[in-house]
Amino acid sequence: MINMKEKKPQKERESHGVQLLLRAVVRDSEGRVISDTGRKPSRSFVIQFLEYVYWKFSSPAAVQDATDILNAEEEIYGGDLRSATEYFRVKAAVNEDAYGVVIGTGDTAADNEDYKLETKIAEGTGAGQMTHGQSVVEDTGEVGANVDLDIVRIFTNFSGATITVKEAGIYVYSNTHHHCIVRDVLPAAIDVVDKCSLTIYYTFRTAV
């Protein structure tokens, strides 16, 4: 406390809050690891995530909008979503490229107000497309001194050519709308050769 007369020292530790970590692993068609970035800090929660947390915390009666991936202000909280089957959903089925963990080829610098990936890779086996596995939300648990929540998705390249991935993120699905809550430009572009897979691990981590 600053006592207007006296300033006490404050404790300071290396990290605080909710960390977000990103790991990208490339495997060949036999499942052998070709490259692994390890878990690297991701700094790229975007404003839509904090807006959702704000509305969950403050619990207003009225519907609340946020900028969706089409740059339109659409429901992210309340209203019709209260009875919707899908609400802020990241868990996604195989071949679903509209939400869950997503990847892309854009490398425009990340910004607090990003509302979509620059150039999202679509589902498929055509040129520039990748097959999307399930977007899986793991159980939260203590891992060493931390508490981790992992979200994982595997993308496989059957396009016949190498695809270079430069960005990743998380889209949520609420009724008929999609919102971006995380976007990262990868520290280094990742080449995914034909028949190889890319697994993206996002880890939400807290630690006292």
Add this chain to the structure above:
Amino acid sequence: MIETYYRLQIHDREGVLVRDSGEVPSHSYVIQFLEMVEGWVNDENKIATDVDNAETRIAWDTGFDDFSGDINAVAGDDNHGIVVGTNTGPTAEDNLNYKLDTKILHSAVGAAGKLNYQAMTWVAPRTVGLNIDLDISRTFLNETGGTITIKEIGIITWGYEDYYHLILRDVVEDEAVDDAETLTVVYTLRTIV
């Protein structure tokens, strides 16, 4: 990264700021926070340890999910929102904390050892320099005639079916709140690209 800070401010009976901690890094999200987020993004029911050490729902699959994560407590409500305590145990910060060690209760008539809990207040997410900040705050009045020393603070959520879950707890440097003074606790959640 969602950087999280707390700030403690003491005002005297005239409303003059007499002490201010400045922004102090908060390290103490507890496991229930990520369990709640898991329930949100998985869009499923999620069970977590509540403040009574019982396993109860912290997130819903549909229908009631808007009623999970509510910390918007009104004046006089000491069950959820930002809460403060004396940590008489004391209990150290731990990932598995599920309640404050010794929560201070509300009193509007200056009962001994109690504080007058005001309503939660907010500043919605907005750009602050290079950041996006969300501020969450609450003021507590000491009308007891004596001094109350705060040693822990935290946030408790309310959910449908009246379950309460601790999502954040910080052990703080002793903060003496004298009679007629007010304590304001401000949590700031901050994203930085």
